[in-house]
Amino acid sequence: MPKNNARETIDNANLAAKAKKFLMVGPKTKAVVNFRGDLLCDIKKKGYEVVVVVPENVDKSFFKQNGIKVRLVNLNKNSLSVFGAFSYYRNLKKIIKEEAPDKVFSFTIKPVIFGSIAANRAGVKEIYSLICGLGMIFSSDTLKMHILRFVGSHLYKYALKYNKKVIFQNRDDINEFVARELVKRSQCELVNGSGVNLKKFSRNNLPKDKVSFLMVSRVIKEKGVMEYFKAAKIVKEKYPDAEFAYIGAIDKNKNAINMEELKPFIDEGVIKYIPETNHVEKYVGECSVFVLPTYYREGIPRTLLEAMAMGRPILTTNTPGCRETIAEGENGYFVKAKRAKDLADKIIYMIEHRSDLQKMGDKSYQMCLEKFTIEIIDERMLEVMGVE
Numbered sequence: 001m002p003k004n005n006a007r008e009t010i011d012n013a014n015l016a017a018k019a020k021k022f023l024m025v026g027p028k029t030k031a032v033v034n035f036r037g038d039l040l041c042d043i044k045k046k047g048y049e050v051v052v053v054v055p056e057n058v059d060k061s062f063f064k065q066n067g068i069k070v071r072l073v074n075l076n077k078n079s080l081s082v083f084g085a086f087s088y089y090r091n092l093k094k095i096i097k098e099e100a101p102d103k104v105f106s107f108t109i110k111p112v113i114f115g116s117i118a119a120n121r122a123g124v125k126e127i128y129s130l131i132c133g134l135g136m137i138f139s140s141d142t143l144k145m146h147i148l149r150f151v152g153s154h155l156y157k158y159a160l161k162y163n164k165k166v167i168f169q170n171r172d173d174i175n176e177f178v179a180r181e182l183v184k185r186s187q188c189e190l191v192n193g194s195g196v197n198l199k200k201f202s203r204n205n206l207p208k209d210k211v212s213f214l215m216v217s218r219v220i221k222e223k224g225v226m227e228y229f230k231a232a233k234i235v236k237e238k239y240p241d242a243e244f245a246y247i248g249a250i251d252k253n254k255n256a257i258n259m260e261e262l263k264p265f266i267d268e269g270v271i272k273y274i275p276e277t278n279h280v281e282k283y284v285g286e287c288s289v290f291v292l293p294t295y296y297r298e299g300i301p302r303t304l305l306e307a308m309a310m311g312r313p314i315l316t317t318n319t320p321g322c323r324e325t326i327a328e329g330e331n332g333y334f335v336k337a338k339r340a341k342d343l344a345d346k347i348i349y350m351i352e353h354r355s356d357l358q359k360m361g362d363k364s365y366q367m368c369l370e371k372f373t374i375e376i377i378d379e380r381m382l383e384v385m386g387v388e
Contacts, residue, residue, distance in 0.1 A: 022048040023101035025115035027108040029054045033062045035194045039378045046387050051099050071095050092118035116159040128385050130167045133299035157182045165384050169193050169299030172320035189384045193300030195377030201281050201309040203365050206288050211351050212243035214287035216303045219248040220255050224293030229265045230340035235347050249276035284310050289350050292316045295337040300324055308368040313360035315346050331363035
């Protein structure tokens with residue numbers, strides 16, 4: 001065999017033997033594990049070496065069990081410091097250069113913006129981003145948020161031009177980004193949320209001895225927390241036996257609700273308050289109806305999908321991301337954003353039409369099965385990113 005042909009054969013064999021590398025930039029370890037853990041495992045099964053970049057040194061048992069490499073990078077997700085942002089970008093670039101991945105994927109605003117720019121500067125050809133809703137800067141009209149929206153839009157536009165594909169969770173967000181000229185429509189792909197694991201959130205029947213309501217969210221105003229608490233108080237004046245529970249992690253965001261505002265409702269027994277839990281499925285399984293009166297710019301709220309997977313009727317707002325989860329009158333109802341009285345009226349309707357709740361829960365489960373399972377979502381994500 002000619003020497004040149006032999007060398008070419010060896011080089012091709014070495015190239016084939018080298019596994020492709022996939023690098024994910026996430027906002028924090030918990031979000032990566034809870035929202036992208038199944039996806040990472042699927043990518044690993046495809047033969048890729050997988051690296052995750054996260055900002056905090058916490059429990060890495062999931063990554064160790066699944067053979068996923070972890071790199072740490074400093075990030076304060078709530079900070080507006082220019083120096084902090086530049087430091088985050090610079091460290092991301094260094095890590096990405098060292099890892100030399102074939103594909104880089106980022107999700108949430110700071111990882112998307114600085115991860116995309118850093119990956120481009122590090123010479124990565126295939127860059128992908130997931131826009132998990134537009135968040136507070138696109139849902140609040142304060143002067144501060146107008147300024148942040150202006151700055152954030154320019155940063156998004158600059159960063160997303162380096163992306164091969166930009167993945168969205170609802171059409172409203174695609175249309176908004178295209179209208180603002182932050183991304184080309186040809187770059188956009190639609191995926192129905194983050195998906196839900198039906199093994200963890202398994203379907204069960206509604207409680208027979210009571211009608212109970214549950215809300216799960218961060219303790220911030222835009223999630224509709226105060227509207228839920230106020231609506232519960234209105235309802236209990238007419239139906240004192242109705243039960244209301246709320247699960248919410250205390251948020252350090254400046255828009256977080258002070259717990260002192262919620263304490264009177266909790267002390268009076270209007271709301272049963274449950275701090276953040278790793279077993280939310282237990283509480284969803286104990287409720288009759290799941291409530292999320294949000295006006296935050298959601299992608300598709302994972303909490304709604306989890307409730308649907310367990311066969312719960314839904315009360316939520318007709319807003320981007322949430323409207324995808326409701327077939328009006330079939331598996332739930334829309335409530336008016338920022339209107340505690342309207343929410344109370346819908347809750348009362350559910351109590352007075354208790355015999356319809358199981359049928360509505362069945363419809364929620366069927367919708368989840370057809371559109372929102374983790375298998376459906378991850379298969380679509382792999383297709384968009386060309387992971388074969």
